[in-house]
Structures are given as C-alpha cells and as structure tokens.
Amino acid sequence: MRGNVERVPDLTNKDVFIPIxxxxxxxxxxxxxxxxxxSYFNSMDCLLETxxxxxxxxxxxxxxxxxPPGDNSRLTKWRIRNNTNIQAQQNSDDCGVFVLAWTRVIVTDLRYLYQVGKDPKQMPKLRKIFQQELKENQLMKMPFFETFQGQ
Incomplete structure (x- = not known):
C-alpha cells in the first residue's frame, strides 16, 4: 500500500497468489x-471492508x-471479484490456514474450494499437515485431500 514495490518478476500470462x-x-x-x-478471499464472513x-x-x-489488458481484451481495467461463497472461519485463529488451503486447492483441485472450512474439525488437521509439510519440505497430497472426505 505504501507504493514501494521492488524488483517484481515479469508476471505476464501468470496467476499470482498474494497473501495479505x-x-x-x-x-x-x-x-x-x-x-x-x-479474486479476493476473506474467511471473516467474506467481507470486503474499506x-x-x-x-x-x-x-x-x-x-x-x-x-494492462492485451489488445485482444475488451476490458480496459482489471476487475475485482470478491468471493462470497466460501466458508467463514469459526474462530479468530484460522485465517492463515484458510489462505494456505485455498491456495493449495486452487493450484491442485479446484472442486474443493468451497469445502475449505466446512467442517470445524478440518482446521486442526490442516494445521498438522501444513506443519509436517514445512518440516519435510514437501507437499503431502493424500493427507491434505483426506481432510475433505465426507463433506
């Protein structure tokens, strides 16, 4: 927000995840x-406050x-889309877990996007998975997607 952006790689033709x-x-x-x-994702009641x-x-x-939009685009400006169909967090601690989980499902299997946070028991499981992945420096596909079973 301060406008002091330094050395941004070329993002042309890329999707960019920006945690805020x-x-x-x-x-x-x-x-x-x-x-x-x-697209904006906020686990606090999907609000887009000022x-x-x-x-x-x-x-x-x-x-x-x-x-800027390319020559073939009919748009002249970037659009903002607030995602309002996502689950809201049930406490004040899970926002980071939501951000990590949304990023994972967007990259790997979009059909789970609206399942993130649907079951309150899911968040502690996801926390443990993310901690283990950080320790081992690798993604664990099976445990992650198993947290969505039965939803």
Missing part, C-alpha cells in the same frame, strides 16, 4: 492475468499500470 495481512488478519488475493481479474477494498484497488492499479 491487514490488522493481524490474513486474506488472499489471486491476480489472474488472462482474465484480468483479482481497508480490504483499498488494498485490492491498489493491487488492481499496480496490475493495470504494469500489466
């Missing part, structure tokens, strides 16, 4: 170049200035 921390709360923005859209909107608008301005 505002007021000790983690959210996720996904900038999709081909769609010229920034501070969130200002951050996302600044991101959109950054992408508009540095990665």
């Amino acid at each position: 921390n505002l007021n000790s709360h983690w959210t996720l923005a996904l900038a999709m170049y081909r769609e010229t859209t920034i 501070e969130d909107y200002n951050m996302i608008r600044k991101l959109a301005e950054f992408f508009e200035n540095n990665y």
